[in-house]
Amino acid sequence: MINNSGGITYNIFKNCPIPIIVEGFENVYIYNNTFFYGLESPVDYSLIRLTRSNGTSIPVPCKNVKIKNNVFFSTSNVIAINIVNKECLTGFESDYNVYYWNGTSGNLPQFSIDGSNYSWSQWRALGYDKHSVIINPQFNDEFVPAARLNYGRDLGSDYLKGLSIKSTWLVGVPPDLKNQDIIWQTGARIY
Numbered sequence: 001m002i003n004n005s006g007g008i009t010y011n012i013f014k015n016c017p018i019p020i021i022v023e024g025f026e027n028v029y030i031y032n033n034t035f036f037y038g039l040e041s042p043v044d045y046s047l048i049r050l051t052r053s054n055g056t057s058i059p060v061p062c063k064n065v066k067i068k069n070n071v072f073f074s075t076s077n078v079i080a081i082n083i084v085n086k087e088c089l090t091g092f093e094s095d096y097n098v099y100y101w102n103g104t105s106g107n108l109p110q111f112s113i114d115g116s117n118y119s120w121s122q123w124r125a126l127g128y129d130k131h132s133v134i135i136n137p138q139f140n141d142e143f144v145p146a147a148r149l150n151y152g153r154d155l156g157s158d159y160l161k162g163l164s165i166k167s168t169w170l171v172g173v174p175p176d177l178k179n180q181d182i183i184w185q186t187g188a189r190i191y
Helices: 120-125
Strands: 012-014 020-023 029-031 034-037 046-051 066-068 071-074 079-083 093-095 098-101 110-113 116-118 161-164 177-179
Touching (some): 110 120
Parallel strands (some): 029 066, 046 079, 066 093, 071 098
Antiparallel strands (some): 110 116, 161 177
């Protein structure tokens, strides 16, 4: 299957027991989301997992997955991005993200490719997350960072509107949205 519009954008994922799983899809965009993981987790758990299609006669790898402008925060040693099959690296990009693994050495995330774990420096040596940073977003209880996180990249007009830092959620009422500025912010909440 090939995605030709939209993406997984401007969401807050809090303690989700199941990661975002991309199975055999092409052109999946994971942009400007906030991932908060504060659960104890098994060693093989991840926040995003890329893999081949499941249940098809010929498994097909996902391709051209883009992961940009997200905030990843964890209080456990969960894997940030798990690329189950190395064939899923075709067209893969991950950059302009904010990571913070509270309680790990240097607050650094871990990654996995084809069953092998990669440290932050090993991951970056492969060319991923070259413009990403390790900083504490200092979230309040509603996952609003203490200050603007000006580490994003302009992803085009289709992805311009994010959740305002003043957004509230009421059933049947859409949350307040805010346009990105000249310097794009990371995460779902926009100052």
